[in-house]
Amino acid sequence: MAGVHVPLLPLAHQYARTGPLPEHAGVNDPGTEASRPILRFQDRDLYFREHTDRIGIGSYAHKPLPVDPFTVPAYDDAPATPMRMPSSYPFTREDCDPSWEDCAWLMPALADSEVEEGFNGVFSFTPDGMPVLGEARSLRGFWLAEAVWVTHSAGVAKAVAEWMVDGRPSTDVHECDLTRFEDAQRSPAYVADRGTQQFVEVYDVLHPLQPMDRPRPLRVSPFYARQQELGAYFLEGGGWERPHWYEANAPLAEDVELPARDAWSARHWSPIAAAEAKATHEKVALYDMTPLRRLEVTGPGALAFLQRMTSNNLANKPGAVTYTLLLDERGGIRSDLTVARLAADRFQIGANSRADEDWLLRHAPDDVRIRDITSGTCCIGVWGPLARELVQPLTRDDFSHQGFGYFRARQSHIGHVPVTALRLSYVGELGWELYTSADLGLRLWDTLWEAGQEHGVIAAGRSAFNSLRLEKGYRAWGHDMTDEHNQYEAGVGFAVRLDKGDFVGRKALEKAGEVRRRLTALLLDDPAAVVLGKEPVYVDGAPAGYVTSASYGYTLGRCVVYAWLPPPAAGTAVHVEYFGEKVPATVADEPLFDPDMSRIRR
Template sequence: MSRTPSSSSNANPRVVVIGAGIVGCSLADELTARGWTDVTVLDQGPLPAPGGSTSHAPGLVFQTSPSRTLTRFARYTVEKFGSLEADGVPCFQPVGGLELATTQERLAELHRRAGYAASWGVRGEVVGAARCKELWPLIDESVVLGGFHTPDDGLARALLACRAQLERAVARGARFLDRHTVTGIEKEGGRVTAVVTDRGTFPADHVVSAAGFWGPVIGRLAGVDVPLQPLAHQYAKTEPLAELSGRRREASRPILRFQDRDLYFREHTDRIGIGSYAHRPLPVDPFAVPSYDEARARTMDMPSSYPFTPEDWAPSWEECRRLLPALRATEIDTGFNGVFSFTPDGMPVLGESRALRGFWLAEAVWVTHSAGVAKAVAEWMVNGRPSLDVHECDLTRFEEAQRSPAYIRERGSQQFAEVYDVIHPLQPLAHPRPLRVSPFHARQEQLGASFLEGGGWERPHWYEANAALADGLDLPARDAWSARHWSPIAAAEARATRENVALYDMTPLRRLEVTGPGALDFLDRMTTNNLRKKPGAVTYTLLLDHTGGIRSDLTVARLAPDRFQVGANSPADLDWLLRHAPDDVHIADITSGTCCVGVWGPLARDLVQPLTQDDFSHEAFGYFRAKRTYLGHVPVTAMRLSYVGELGWELYTTADLGLRLWDTLWEAGRHLGVIAAGRSAFNSLRLEKGYRAWGVDMTDEHDPYEAGLGFAVRPDKDFVGRDALRSRAPGDLARRLTPLLLDDPAAVVLGKEPVLVDGTPSGYVTSASYGYTLGRCVAYAWLPTLASGTAVHIEYAGEKVPATVADEPLFDPKMTRIRR
């Protein structure tokens, strides 16, 4: 087969999609609909059911998720499949969904899920046990407390949806080739050039791995890490039920979740299909799954279907019969253990690899999200970015320490076990911990730190050593949910920071070193603010994409003419900068080799100044300045920054000197009453000042003006995204990131709740925390532009909590506490 060099600038690029399951078929349809018609879809198995997870998927589509991105993916899947037919049969059956509660804890969770649904635009309501019985007459009403009914959810006929999209893509020029096993990925100059199969080689400008649980196999061929773990999941069908006899429709009742026992149910005409997550995790080695064998085609089992294990099923069967008494008169007719994919955080893995340009991943995707994922990836490939925020799914999001096979296996298995669990937004996964610790970890343990986890890092949220400081604080009682992973000690630590001085471990915050002759020009071009300042300057600035969306926010310290330290967010920031860096710029992630202590509070200068010969006065060391100095025996880079709204510094040193730095500061601060403070207090303090958190308060769906960050934009300079911003008037915005103060001093919300304006859901909360200085809970929310003083309601666990639009910053608007 003839081959030509890769050319990603072709008007009609050559695309090879590996995998003809629901994701591959959906992607071919989405790409060809956007004019990329030179698309070849390869699969090792026979079409239309090549044997992957799609071939056995039960097709449940519950749209509501704590993740706005996953919910939007699912909404598009419902919308698209609802418009498709194959052989006159609809590809989606909107029977609705019903999630049951048999415990008070689950019922409270269903109210929270109803809040997510309202926030993300999904119809749903919490209903009583009687209504659950009407919707599903076979249930034993006496064991049910209530349910969450979503009328637009339903059943996706995955293989029919594959066929319908395949036919549309073929009509536009795509081709689908089955019985082609991929044996290699060719590359040249860091770009993919072809896919090699046992039946020929296919030149390509872009290759998309949509291979499902075979993703790691394809990734290894390309030299690209694919962090997913396949696991087997039990699914069974009953014998015919008398109660369902005479039915002709495949299903007429809502798909049913019995999450308290890790079970779900759907009708198969006169039978019930049952899926269980209650059994032990059953990991599958993707490299051991047999490939399609033409010689054994008639006798070969579906590769994604493993033998049913009755011993794992037995406890679940008893629970099924308890909920649905009609099952006591029947038995399981057929069952299998179906293989599908889990990642360490339960999210898909999407995007283009920087290690091999033109090689894309669309992996760990369930039928529920398939069409939405395909649309996002197609937009990404054709337009340069998806139309919605996908940072939670970005293939770069995992740290190096989170990519070991052992970590992926352990976390993937835990995701399986917890798929239906009630998970608090702050709840960390239990294993493997500790994985990453700062140099101060031993001292933190001695102080009784309560650790949560993020990015593999152990992060203190409060310290039991400060418990006595909380005595006598007049704090409102919290509900059981908001009291999880919280302590009144956080209020004491916030107060100590406002009144005295505290040490904060800021080590997990990402640090990049950017050096080289072209470093200044490069960073100034990539970001929105003016970086052409003398060494010693620190600048808050933004990374935008070409549409003006906020990819990240950064603090950039110019430490020398051609050396910068950049405070960044996720690994995606490093990836983005490396993709654009010219040859005369070097970028290194120095996070793991360094550490940072934030010293903040009115007495911060009293603590730090005696340790150094340099002048730390406001006149000599102003706000947003940096200086290399020594604190005692420790060389540090000191930056006059504060994300808690108080006087202080971020103090950086190498990891080997971190413990000495902590001990030096601690000893020097004893006479001042210094404490260690955690992230719970930090979050409260930063929200009182209105400081944004990227990925929570704003993403690339938002521009700087909407997010209240227009001060970090210099429109008179050239930067990525400037042209897009020129068409937007900063003072004429349809929506804004809006500060809210809850009216009731005892009320608390946590984030992602719907905000009602005049009784109508009009936006959602991003960040929220009790403001201990203000005596009110602070919430930020994306809302239509509203005047200060406007009354709104936040729906929290089924209750409508009054709140008021406030002016920001809520605390110290004249910045007198920081600039002193």
Template sequence: MAAQPKVVIIGAGIVGCALSDELTARGWTDVTVLEQGPLFTTGGSTSHAPGLVFQTNGSRTMTEFARYTVEKYSALTLAGQWCFRQVGGLEVATSPERLAEIQRRHGWLSSWGVDSRLLAPEESAALHPLLDPERILGGFHIPSDGLAKALRAGEAQARLATTRGARFLPHHTVTGIETTGDRVSAVVTDQGTFPADIVVSCAGFWGPKIGRMVGQTVPLVPLAHQYARTTALPVLAGRNDEHTEASLPILRDQDAGLYYRELVDRIGIGSYAHRPMPVRLDEVAHPRDNRMPSSLAFTEADFEGAWADSVSLLPSLSDAKVEEGFNGVFSFTSDGMPLMGESSEVRGFWLAEAVWVTHSAGVARAMAEWLVDGRPGTDVHECDVNRFEEVQLAPSYVHERSCQNFAEVYDILHPLQPMESPRPLRVGPFHSRQEALGAVFLEGGGWERPHWYEANAALPEVARIPGRGEWASRYWSPIAGAEALVTRERVALYDMTPLKRLEVTGPEALAFLQALTTNQLDKPVGSVTYSLMLDEAGGIRSDLTIARLDTERFQIGANGNLDLDWLRRHLPADGSVHVRDITAGTCCLGVWGPLARELVQPLTDADFSHQGFGYFKARETYLGDVPVTAMRLSYVGELGWEIYTTADLGAKLWDTLWEAGQELGIIAAGRSAFNSLRLEKGYRSWGHDMTTEHNPYEAGLGFAVRRKKQHFTGKPALDGISDETVTRRLTPLIVRDEQSVVLGHEPVYVDGHPVGYVTSAAYGYTIGAPIAYAWLPARHAAPGTPVEIEYFGARVAAVTAAEPLFDPEMSRIRR
């Protein structure tokens, strides 16, 4: 590829315009933006977007995208007119549940560094005088929120990009994308062909159509969303003019599924309080046939409840009526997150889809950094288009879950709350045994995952488990605590089948993995190594367990599809290395607890003693009649093994271990106990505790880095970094109130000021206290530092601690 690549962006909505600006500002000026409609009212979602920018989100990444959007658009003007008006945002609670929720949301923004405050009803009404304070219980004010003029902001960015060399071509309908080998080479339109080294689809709800041109699934669903404008309100007369448009805060009543903004002397009302209205792409008009194909006819019957709720909240509306309305089309995904990144199948084909105006500039900046610098400065694993498992790309799955996300967009959702349908999808070979034991399943990655077993309700240890607050009690049972204690006291089986398993083979397999991981893998067959994959900037892409099962065969315990994608992108072209996902054809049981050896040794002729089968070793053998790969690993801090076999033998493996374990008091234990036990040992969870935004030393994983290795990705970026030089640390906290089991993402305060945020949390049943891990400045991370965690608006006392909290001598694992 040339030093100055030819970039073709498909779509001149706000995302395409923002990306052209961000790319050209970084020196990539050979940028062509192709638009099927006119400029800049293109006919897509941007053309009718109401422009409300609320920054609050449980995802740090999404809040950062929105924060940058506010920052950038606040500095833009077009022909002397504003592109962003910082009127502030106000969310109101009309129920006790929502009042608690806005307290949680205030905590999120405090964690992510965005100023906000909680308000009494009277304070809320003082900010927004149209509100009836008798109807609300409280408010949540974000001063930096506001209104984006999407068309102006898009055009302003396009004009900046044009001054640097970009060109925008309207009325160019893309009809195909040419490839040479596995790379894009040109974009074909009804007006001609445009050579391209990089193609970025910013086509919005037309994205799936563009993706099909290269065989790329774009898992989004176009859905219609109601928006209405009222007649003039006397109470707003003279308050605004056509230039200012608005001065009151943008407003959300999420209990009713509604949002509001001023339109000079009128009110604009957006509603999610209606049935999902999916739209077929073949039913959407082309812009040449209809200037606003994304604006569909208003269905008045669907708005009746929204209007009644609006009049109740804003009594001034009782003298008004709906003057006009439309059903605007925009994009939803199955998990509510954008689709960003490069196709895993076609090199040079990138996507920035399902992006709302709220996050447009932030997404564009991250995309430009990704393209120009090789990595975005913000962690984007939640948004990476390659994050989905194959089953999650089924059209029926994408349709149903995207519609459900629309229905739940303003709902109060617990972090563990699963979608209810379509389920079950992926079940392991132990599933029927687990059902027989009363497993309570939640879902992750399409897998049914037991969180506890009702069969364990009679365990005497249940009586030793303390209660907890209302939110922490959801999707939890004291049975989970009993399962954790039994794991520490006897032996338990854990279903580890959903763990992503990859096989790497070939004559260059060792060299390939050595170059991509931080630890030393040049060890004898039978060795298992904990290692990290870094990006070029030294950020943690993943953590892996890598077992060398033969000279040219390795098995990797990975974190998900993004690891598979990363490895495949780096495969040598000569075919000397192969990477295969073996998850579906295999299964795994974690056998852990002080009696684990007494369970497995009688089932095999192999030596499972500490001397004969050391920690972080692997062996292929038999347990009873079942051929297994046993790895002496423990993610819970107890003696034991991960035991793998093929899926067809999974039920036999379970039965063999279960029958042999009866005299030892064996139980099956779930993910809830597992999470508690791993936090007591300080074991990290990638994507929660650390991401690409963190280096190994900050995350407490410097032990997995072998600086003496000749080369590995990210090694140069670690020069000068050590445990002693880092300025922030992932730090364990012990919460003083045993009822206060926090959820994650809460802010951490020192001397009354927010300084960090919680990543993972659980009750530590062995140590008898709630545990939270948090990112803190290094100066506040020393053990014994008093801190506070803001939890639903209250401050909970905690103290930093040395890790691991349990068995620091590692005596229980190495017995």
């Protein structure tokens, strides 16, 4: 009705009530509906709650029952189910029968009872199972709090109320932000496929890396055919197929010695990742960086606008690349950006999510244009000590350290392919990010691959990439830091220039008090121990923080962990809880690998 598109799927969900239970008589006073907490039977997709002397049963165990939103009746036309509401559909008893047997097994008192009444209640699922919250940019003052269940209800109410009144929630809600879905994730078919699967898996315990089964593949880079030929193991993110390792590199892993992993951490992992990390340190590797979001900001007011919106000083000559932050008015980190000034009034921004584009668009003046160029472009990271030997013969431009310094950008050609080259590295080795248009991407890959054979080039995946970036201490926004944190806590204070003039969040930073928590590097003491992220961390036996990112550091021979903790001294002993066990760890100085940056700046 408001013209705002919301990616969610209505589904019918069964809820039934038993008749009076003799065993439950007198448990609750006549005026008290429930005195005990809701009971969840996770293994059978069921939950139970009291209704005075009856039991209410909710089931996710039945087949998905999607509802066409355009067939939902008007209020006055709603069927006469127990509640005359458009969202209350007639009970389909045949879908209840298998669950009733599970109910009677769990609660023997139900064996002599029966379902007295029920209904199929319609509620909604999003493609990722999280709510949709926030103000629509297309309709100022129109707020959404959609796909909210009992488990979300009070927290959502608090967050949205704070958002409307104070300008931001006190708790980070980026995983619920209404802008988070890509255009490819907003089609009715996609929403139906993924919303249905979310219903099926709502009570399942899922591995943090587990991808959805369909629709895949959806978004692929221009290198996809070559990646398939190399035996890429793909996981999915943002609709993109992302190689995590390549089976073609299995022979390189034959000499790699690693401790055995437990079954959980071994899912969606391969020792090949260790071989790919080793090859990146010793030779040269190609990384597909296409899924990383790219924005183009142009116009006569582009510099002044970006200076106002970000924390670092971008008033550098064309060819400069700057790491900077998007802050909110309270100094919280909304995102981190890599900004390349390609011309006086043209910037290429490496961003994190659609929320970054939305935030910039909400503030952009009339003389600034912001365009998402991700889908029309692609990127290869060429990294390793032999990266220059690979790239230099393919271009007439000077790619030496003196001719093309670190954190610099230039327009160039690699073979027949025009590229935007950025001298950056997120894996701790010499190299470049090479960007070109999507139609030339395959040619760029083939050019680099053919020329790299004499240098032992390999393709490497996200698993090795994540290990290498943690060894270097590079932060990942949305995992290691959010708008709940400021740059001094997160260890990215170097990206703030208070002397450059006013910018969003500056006043809050000037008032920032003593740092009471810090993003802290840990090394697990046991070389065989592995954690995956979001585990609690204990200091002196008491819970003190949580893990943000973790990956085995193949160069260091230990699992590298980043966690939010009260500022500890290096060498402090802590424990990370993993499946109920306290795993010993030690606070470490960072960066853990190549602290003088000699491998990158050569």
